[in-house]
Amino acid sequence: MNPSIADIRQDYTLQSLLETDVDANPFNQFGTWWNEAVASNIDEVNAMTLATIKQNLQPAARTVLLKDFSENGFTFFTNYNSAKGEQLFHHPNAALVFFWKELQRQVRVEGIVEKVSAAISDEYFNSRPIGSKLGAWASPQSKVIESRDVLLANENEFKAKFGDNIERPAHWGGYILKPNYIEFWQGRSSRLHDRICYSLKNDNWKIDRLAP
Numbered sequence: 256m257n258p259s260i261a262d263i264r265q266d267y268t269l270q271s272l273l274e275t276d277v278d279a280n281p282f283n284q285f286g287t288w289w290n291e292a293v294a295s296n297i298d299e300v301n302a303m304t305l306a307t308i309k310q311n312l313q314p315a316a317r318t319v320l321l322k323d324f325s326e327n328g329f330t331f332f333t334n335y336n337s338a339k340g341e342q343l344f345h346h347p348n349a350a351l352v353f354f355w356k357e358l359q360r361q362v363r364v365e366g367i368v369e370k371v372s373a374a375i376s377d378e379y380f381n382s383r384p385i386g387s388k389l390g391a392w393a394s395p396q397s398k399v400i401e402s403r404d405v406l407l408a409n410e411n412e413f414k415a416k417f418g419d420n421i422e423r424p425a426h427w428g429g430y431i432l433k434p435n436y437i438e439f440w441q442g443r444s445s446r447l448h449d450r451i452c453y454s455l456k457n458d459n460w461k462i463d464r465l466a467p
Contacts, residue, residue: 267359267442272449274464281437281453281460282326285362288439289324292355303353305331307339308346315342321353322379328433329364330371332379336426337396343368349432359442366434376428388421389413438465 278284292300301321309315317339323330329351334340343349351364380388393409400406413421438452448467453460 266444267448268444269359270441271443272439272441272451274451274462277439277451277462279460279462280326281434282324284439284453285324285437288355288358288360288362292353292358292360295355295357297355297357300355303329303331303351305339306350306352307342308348309342310345315339322429328366328431330375330429330431332376332427332429334391334394334396334427335370339397341397343430351432361440363436363438363440364432364434365436366432368430368432371429371431373428377423379429380423380427385419385421388423389417391427392417392421392424443467 278287289300299320302318303321304316305319306314306316315338319331319333319339321329322332335344347368349366349368351362353360353362353364355361380391389410392413393406435455436452438450441449443449446467450465450467452463452465454463455461
């Protein structure tokens with residue numbers, strides 16, 4: 256074991272998380288933590304790890320950006336033909352992880368992923384900068400390409416085709432993860448962290464404490 260890595264540690268002492276502190280509704284609790292994270296000026300506060308399942312049942316994970324949340328779930332956007340899009344088509348079970356190290360907090364979310372409506376995808380796509388809109392057309396996401404020149408050539412092609420009036424590609428849009436499990440983790444001293452989880456049971460949320 257590399258001692259320079261093994262010796263890296265930090266004691267967490269900022270806050271606590273008790274059963275009496277949390278809201279009965281996990282989405283309200285997430286909203287409280289979200290607002291505190293935003294107020295803390297965390298860089299890329301909406302970055303989250305998305306874990307999916309490959310067809311061979313191998314897990315896969317990457318960072319994506321949260322674009323909305325409500326009691327319906329957590330929304331993000333991507334290319335439906337990408338690796339994660341293909342994985343979600345075959346296995347819609349997925350998980351999210353938010354890690355806000357500045358607050359010594361983590362949120363884990365598990366559930367089922369569905370596509371959002373075309374209207375929601377259109378609304379978000381139309382709010383994007385022109386360059387991002389062109390990128391949705393120019394990039395055959397997750398596919399092998401010969402060089403970056405392929406992307407640049409595609410970008411120029413679609414720029415000439417659309418001008419400033421860029422419509423949403425049918426292969427690009429949103430997903431919503433509808434949770435059945437949400438866990439809030441607050442770092443504590445001596446690795447005796449606080450973990451409060453919400454599990455969906457018969458349309459009701461059950462709250463439990465987990466050992467760290």
